[in-house]
Amino acid sequence: MTNFFATEFATDFFNQYLSYLIEEDMEATVKFILRRDLENKKGEQPLMLVIHLASQRKVMSTGIKLIPDLWSADKQEIKDITAKQKSLLEKQFGETVPQKNTLLQYQDEILRLRNQVRQIEESFRLNETPYNLEMLVEKIKESKKPTIKKSEPTDLVFDFIDKYIEENELSRVKGSMVVYKSLKKHLKNFQDERRSSIRFEDIDYSFMQSFQNFLIKWKVVNPETGHVHTLYNISIAKQLSTLKTFLGYATFKGIKVNPGYKTFKIKREKLEVIALNQKEFDALYNIDLKKNKRLDQVRDIFLFSCVTGYRYYDLRQLRREHIKKDEIRLTTTKTKEPLVVPLTRISREILEKYEEMISPIPMISNQKLNKYVKELCELAKINDPVEIIRFKGAKRHATLHPKHELISAHTGRKTFVTLSLSKGIPAEVVMKITGHSDYKSFKRYVEVDEDRKRNAMSMAWD
Template sequence: MSDKFATEFATENFIEYLSKIDDRTMEATFKFVLRHDLENKKGEQPLMLVVHLAGQRKLISTGIRLIPELWSAEKQEIVDMTAKQKTQLEKKFGSVVPPKSHLLQYQDDLLEIRKNIRHIEESFRAKNLPYDLDMLISKLKDSKKPKIKRSEPTHLVYDFIDQYIQENELTRVKGSMIVYKSLKRYLKKFQDTRNANVKFENMDYAFMQAFQNFLINHKEIHPTTGTVNTLNNITIAKQLSTLKTFLGYARRKGIKVADGHKEFTVKKDKLEVIALNKKEFDSLYALDLTSNSRLDQVRDVFLFSCVTGYRFSDLCQLKREHIKDDEIRMTITKTKEPSIVPLTRISRQILKKYEERISPLPMISNQKFNKYVKELCKLAEINDPVEIIRYRGSVRIANIYPKHDLVSAHTGRKTFVTISLDKGIPAEVVMKVTGHSDYKSFKRYISVDEERKKNEMNRAWD
């Protein structure tokens, strides 16, 4: 090989080598890193995108914050938690740990960022345009994809309601989660009327107003009777209060929720207190039921509630072990608080009547009990007319019913409060028995009947 040919060959190879270096230099490299120096009080760190190109380096925020345990620097991806790992992290970090659906969205966002950088570079090359890091970053920021700032998944609200129910159904009273299932159903119907997805980020004051108006105007046809059903203000207030509670829970779980809903005030109509007065209680107690054992047992359970203040759920869990000497000691089902209720003449009589049974009281299902107790009170001629007033928006709806039609299992607890106060027992003592911690929640149980009002007025002024 001549010296000239060798020189030309070497030059060509060197140029080709330089070309390869240039091509390699013009392709950006990037990775995601957590900024440990910017950790917030919750233990979260911002996830940054580090881009290298032609000797230049820049950091870009992804808009994502994570606790370090949820990021794998080696694999460059969000950690896929098991249920056990999630439980352990929640014990350590609490509500900072996001739901799995949230983490999956983060992972999709990071994948889109990677794809978009390569797409931008290919676009520059296809047009034979030289570019530098600033041009690449500018295009990346202007681009609608990837979504560097996380966009809320379409079904996140509904998925999160399901998650809330799943997380709380074992610790809450059976049946108390039904209102959340109803909320999910109403939100979906509301979404259909708006032709827009319901999202946490849009649940502001205007949303709450619009949802309230939807509930006021909402009508449903009963599948069996064909009657048109509407919601009254009490049911609507329950749905709105449940939604506000749920949004607070979502916020504590790290989901970005619009602030405006906090300013929305839920207006609650007062409920009528259905309670027996002393005369009605005595007539029920004296009723001859020797020929009707079914209603006789229902009466005993109802009267036991009237003289102890226990809810139906507490009567269902009552065991022999809870009865000690002259009192009942057990933990209340709803509040999980310990309760001590002294036994009285009537409660002792009822317990003695069923002392041969395994259970202290002859309990049946709540549905059957509510049906039979109405029949029982009708037989006892508890027939005074009671006006029930409900509102649907500003529309007043008034109906008059015989009192026996309005009696339910919960009437026993209200009767205990009403008659106890009528007999002169101080409110603080009654509250101690019923387990009420503040007078605000206790006072709605108080029913002042006309006879008691007349007696008190006469005693004070005559």
């Protein structure tokens, strides 16, 4: 009897001990390693999850790719590098070095995978379910989240630009969406140079800085003429400003955008205001064009803009019904705002000259007007030299032009503003006529008129 109980006790003890050993052996070990044999052209290596269980081994992808310098094998974590170390890595690997917030996401993913293995094992134990490595891996695959890098479709930024253009093209002035098409082209070229997809989540301060440097270096050579086309700071600022506007719109539409771009400040340079002074306006008005009907009509179109402040597309939509007794009432094409412009002696003269026509003035295409008005101003001897200064990065470029070469259809509107101010019309009145709602953009006209400055000084001191 004693032998029976002794045998039973021994058997029970052995089974418990065996169960203990099995439980100890069933604890999986988790490790992360870089696959150095799978390094890509950017110098990145895939980070792999290695699970050991009961003498078996399984290697799984984490979806993360890292430069070896960013991984600590001993600590099993991503290195916390300093700004200086990051700068040195960027010199070697360029845009391949992830931003800090991306590295933090990677570290979170590593911790999540480690904890997930423990949670799945604990679930098996609580349910008293025997398991092996194959079952553990299957459970990981079932609950696997999309990898961080593929959280956003590759072409989402460019697809969204196309969508933005499509949604706004009909409601905006013809040609106003050209800048967005240009932005898309430059972003595509930038993406090709950096050899990695552009995503909304990547467009932070560092991205804006790198994109600006890319635009400064950008150039295209015309194979036929050999002319090198580059971008000056004014055009670069326009591209960066458009990108910021676009990112704000994307945020409004519910797309998750990296907010880091907002801290990037765009440096804006002043454009020269090309406008006629009173002497040049009078020369144009008094030139005899009886034998040149083409330029005579061009002069009337241009002078009408000079005395009303209308843009080309406002002049083009002008109809007889817009002209009242002493004023013109017209909703502008750009701002969609109704404006009232009082008629003056010269604007009345031009309207009376063409009163037999259906249209109030003999409009031509914008391209032809820009071409012919230069010819007209050269004939009127508007030839004073004008220095145009542009910057490309920190480099200064200065060119000298006879003034007639710089005059275009839009010069008429600028002339109206500068001459109105020089004649003593208050700035707020001129803004009301032209439809300027922002004094910031109007201010450059107030600063430009040197004659007005001299007259004011003369009246005050002499």
